[in-house]
């Protein structure tokens with residue numbers, strides 16, 4: 001029956017039926033099924049973990065249990081696996097805690113404000129350290145008790161320095177042990193290549209090791225390790241390697257070769273103790289403060305002196321006519337002064353004739369025209385150029401002239417004074433004008449008019465020396481020239497012929513006229529411009545100032561403008 | 562004063578520590594306390610009217626678990642190779658150590674101590690091997706227990722240090 005049914009299934013489903021059967025068997029068989037699941041379990045977990053956190057939740061208790069049972073069985077195993085990450089983690093956490101502590105301390109100390117804390121604060125600022133670090137360093141004490149110079153290769157002690165307080169037990173062996181200990185630690189903890197033991201510590205005693213290529217310095221310190229000890233050690237080591245290169249390289253065990261390093265090593269020994277604060281007068285501070293006070297006092301005095309000097313200088317400049325002080329500024333020992341300077345004023349450098357020793361001066365000058373009378377007068381003087389006999393002065397912007405002045409200059413001048421900036425009027429009341437040409441003309445006229453030409457009775461001809469005529473004609477020509485210059489007009493000379501009382505008036509008139517003509521002709525012949533001369537006969541001889549003579553004379557027409 | 566570093570080498574329990582203790586402090590102890598790492602002692606010897614301070618490095622003996630630390634050998638001016646006459650194995654180990662040291666230090670002076678001479682009746686060393694060794698290296702029969710040849714052992718080496 002069963003087989004029939006299966007045969008029917010076989011007929012209907014064909015090969016698939018076999019496969020279905022196989023699949024069922026696989027699922028029913030634990031071994032086979034787990035094989036199938038194992039193929040996809042990782043992928044399945046991955047898929048699921050993308051969807052939610054259920055895997056972690058489900059697995060957590062199991063893992064917890066697994067770990068605790070693992071620790072119960074063999075704690076070392078887990079410790080070993082964790083060791084590489086625990087070390088750094090612990091170090092980090094310690095350093096963070098320390099940092100935190102320092103910061104807290106910092107805060108605490110920041111609030112205290114004693115003179116000492118001020119000094120530390122200053123030191124902190126100076127050295128770039130944190131304040132708290134400095135306080136720690138300052139409050140702790142230390143003492144470098146021993147220093148070992150050890151030959152690195154053989155660990156033999158080359159030199160040993162120690163303070164009286166030091167408890168020195170067989171330094172030779174100690175020196176060997178330092179390197180033995182280093183070897184021991186390296187072996188036991190298989191540290192990295194190049195890692196070196198640099199500090200050993202027992203209670204408050206430390207050994208600071210510093211290594212050079214051929215020698216090692218070991219310093220035994222009680223208390224805090226001084227901050228610069230390591231620097232000091234490496235500096236000393238370096239210099240030793242420099243000075244004793246060969247001796248160190250093949251040290252044969254004879255320390256005498258290094259007897260002279262004693263001083264170098266001795267320098268490393270030092271101690272610092274926090275003595276209780278003594279109430280003594282801090283002389284150093286007192287003296288420094290006094291010096292500072294004296295210094296600032298003197299400095300103040302100097303700068304006060306200097307400022308006085310500057311003020312005086314500025315007021316001199318202010319008072320100088322033609323200079324207008326605009327601004328002054330003092331910086332870096334240079335006094336900058338900007339001012340307006342009239343071209344006719346004295347230059348500021350001239351005004352400050354004294355030499356400034358404490359500072360230098362820089363001028364910035366702008367030109368301007370001053371209307372101060374003194375400056376206006378100077379300007380007028382330059383422009384008008386009066387002669388030495390003329391005094392020039394400016395009073396309240398009025399040009400006051402006095403003394404004597406040439407008429408020509410004065411004429412010019414009248415047109416030019418308004419060009420002088422700062423003048424509003426001119427006063428020539430006290431000025432005497434002089435006209436030299438006019439004076440010369442007056443003289444010439446006198447000479448000319450004094451000339452008389454005598455005639456014989458009834459005659460119209462006369463003998464005159466040619467010298468006399470030449471001189472006279474020259475005089476006339478010059479007078480004319482002066483007149484042209486002075487008045488712009490030619491001179492006019494009347495030639496007047498006189499007679500005596502004898503003869504009839506009409507005859508006399510005729511004779512007089514001819515005599516005049518005759519004189520005129522002589523003058524013209526001698527070179528006098530004809531147009532200057534005009535001949536007349538004197539009419540009323542009796543009334544003519546009593547002149548009743550046989551003469552001819554010259555009368556110059558009044559010289560006026 | 563001249564200082565020299567020397568080492569005592571050899572298999573474990575051959576009497577290195579005992580020899581040093583005898584030489585330095587004139588003491589002997591029957592108890593066996595194996596040396597871990599290194600221990601350093603010193604003693605001044607006189608060679609040709611010249612004093613030399615020996616810095617004596619007592620190293621842990623070689624065995625199956627502990628091999629020689631070459632760092633400890635650095636700078637040694639010479640060494641004493643200790644062999645226990647009652648233990649043939651210590652001769653093999655000693656010879657192996659000798660080769661190693663040669664490699665590390667080059668040709669430095671060595672003196673061999675055939676130790677526990679007070680137990681000479683119990684010695685079971687191969688005579689041939691011993692003869693060969695004596696040909697190659699200076700050998701002294703010593704006893705830390707009685708002090709036999711101990712002083713000589715160290716001064717022999719000291720004399721060989723240049």
Ligand SMILES: Nc1nc2c(ncn2[C@@H]2O[C@H](COP(=O)(O)OP(=O)(O)OP(=O)(O)O)[C@@H](O)[C@H]2O)c(=O)[nH]1
Nearest residue numbers: 573574575576577578579591593595596622677705
């Ligand atoms: N009878 C006798 N016993 C000795 C002599 N020398 C050493 N011993 C004994 O041998 C044992 C080992 O001596 P150690 O000196 O400790 O040997 P070691 O070479 O230092 O051994 P490790 O430090 O382990 O390498 C001790 O019990 C000593 O008492 C000796 O000359 N005669």
Ligand SMILES: [Mg+2]
Nearest residue numbers: 577578595596
């Ligand atoms: Mg030992």
